[in-house]
Amino acid sequence: MNRFARFPYCVALLCVGLGGWLSLQTAAHGADDLSRMTPAERGYYWLTTKPYLPADFDDEIFESLWKVWPAPLREQARSATPADRRKMAFARYGLIERPGSSGSGPALGYTSDGQGGWCMNCLACHSGKVAGQPTLGVPNSHYALETLVSEVRQLKLQMGKPLSHMDKGGLGMPLGTSRGTTNAVIFGVALGAMRDADLNVRQDFKVPKFIHNDADAPPFWNVRRKSLLYADGFAAKSHRLLLQFVMLPRNTGETLRGWEEEYRDILAWIESLEAPRYPFEIQRELAATGRTVFEKQCSRCHGTYGEQASYPNQIVPLEEVQTDPLRLQSLTVERREQMRDSWFGDYGKKPYVVDPQGYVAQPLNGIWASAPYFHNGSVPTLWHVLHPDERPVVWRRTEEGYDLEKVGLEVKVSDQVPAEAKSAAEQREYFNTRRPGKSAAGHTFPNSLTEDEKRAVLEYLKTL
Numbered sequence: 001m002n003r004f005a006r007f008p009y010c011v012a013l014l015c016v017g018l019g020g021w022l023s024l025q026t027a028a029h030g031a032d033d034l035s036r037m038t039p040a041e042r043g044y045y046w047l048t049t050k051p052y053l054p055a056d057f058d059d060e061i062f063e064s065l066w067k068v069w070p071a072p073l074r075e076q077a078r079s080a081t082p083a084d085r086r087k088m089a090f091a092r093y094g095l096i097e098r099p100g101s102s103g104s105g106p107a108l109g110y111t112s113d114g115q116g117g118w119c120m121n122c123l124a125c126h127s128g129k130v131a132g133q134p135t136l137g138v139p140n141s142h143y144a145l146e147t148l149v150s151e152v153r154q155l156k157l158q159m160g161k162p163l164s165h166m167d168k169g170g171l172g173m174p175l176g177t178s179r180g181t182t183n184a185v186i187f188g189v190a191l192g193a194m195r196d197a198d199l200n201v202r203q204d205f206k207v208p209k210f211i212h213n214d215a216d217a218p219p220f221w222n223v224r225r226k227s228l229l230y231a232d233g234f235a236a237k238s239h240r241l242l243l244q245f246v247m248l249p250r251n252t253g254e255t256l257r258g259w260e261e262e263y264r265d266i267l268a269w270i271e272s273l274e275a276p277r278y279p280f281e282i283q284r285e286l287a288a289t290g291r292t293v294f295e296k297q298c299s300r301c302h303g304t305y306g307e308q309a310s311y312p313n314q315i316v317p318l319e320e321v322q323t324d325p326l327r328l329q330s331l332t333v334e335r336r337e338q339m340r341d342s343w344f345g346d347y348g349k350k351p352y353v354v355d356p357q358g359y360v361a362q363p364l365n366g367i368w369a370s371a372p373y374f375h376n377g378s379v380p381t382l383w384h385v386l387h388p389d390e391r392p393v394v395w396r397r398t399e400e401g402y403d404l405e406k407v408g409l410e411v412k413v414s415d416q417v418p419a420e421a422k423s424a425a426e427q428r429e430y431f432n433t434r435r436p437g438k439s440a441a442g443h444t445f446p447n448s449l450t451e452d453e454k455r456a457v458l459e460y461l462k463t464l
Helices: 018-029 031-036 039-049 059-068 071-078 082-093 145-159 165-172 184-192 220-225 239-246 253-258 260-272 284-297 333-340 382-386 451-461
Strands: 110-112 117-120 127-130 133-136 315-317 358-360 394-403 408-414
Touching (some): 059 082, 082 145, 184 239
Antiparallel strands (some): 127 133
């Protein structure tokens, strides 16, 4: 049952920390106020107003996408008002209105190019909804990137409009095989293969071998606690790494390096975000018991919380954690060395782990809000994390629901993808843990806990 609507919006989720809130306010004032902004405020301004990439599509395309939808949905859209069609499109593709939006123009996660074009930015994957409420910095578990791009491409071809880099890229590699996940690691591999150590475009680049795998975007608010980034923790934290996904050939090495200070500000904004507080009732005595169990059983890898908080940035060997290995295998030692020895790693000065052999145990601040779980987003709730043998084989999330009992996504589970889900878009609505890279196995450490201890730990995790 979704009881989220009983709580005021501001109390529930958009309390993302003072830095994030001030950024929302000051970004509206424009470039004239840049000198008076903090680095974090400037970072939000750059991220939400400056197009670092070319447009994926324009207003005309977006407003006409309903014309390529499946027949029942298309007929519903045909008789709807433009405002209701926009809501239908946002629901179909997992998009979110910008704060203060009048109901027109780009969604949160896209920036206007000034000519009606929608240019993607980091927030497309790194800001989403929890129980229907927009939340800055949370993984966008609603985002249906592959469906959006494929339908944009279909409509452009019908209208005789030129294809964008995303339209073409989606023909050569999967963009995400289920709602809420993307093939982001391989996007970076493909773009990086075209660059030399100074980020200049190479004329002699070779297409590397791709091991495609879906990733679940981590919450931004935990970046401040980390010294190592990514699921395998191989890269030392740096604002430079944020530039990986804007390395289209049109952006020269000089251009990319020239954006360094702006991306330093963007990292400052990311690190200003605070995890949202759990807005529902917490059984404090049970949570206190859970804290004792957690600190005894879990803190070695996931750290401690509260006034004496600590976080070890610990890489747990794959043979120990036993979660899906495909993400770890998708980056070669050679590729990690190339990044370390390039401008990204300050030409070898940054401490990289080029053969990590496992995954980083992530910080758990705001863990109640950042479902689904594991690096591939395969586990829908914290209850399922704590009950490895009960994890669903196939699940589909509801759009607005939040599971208060299990703490995480409200999902419908099954043993297989239903036969009526015939199209690729329909199949992507289901998370199928039998597919390569999408296993929900591993992290069986909770099996050493009693059922009462699991209940207590689950309650404690709400407090982080």
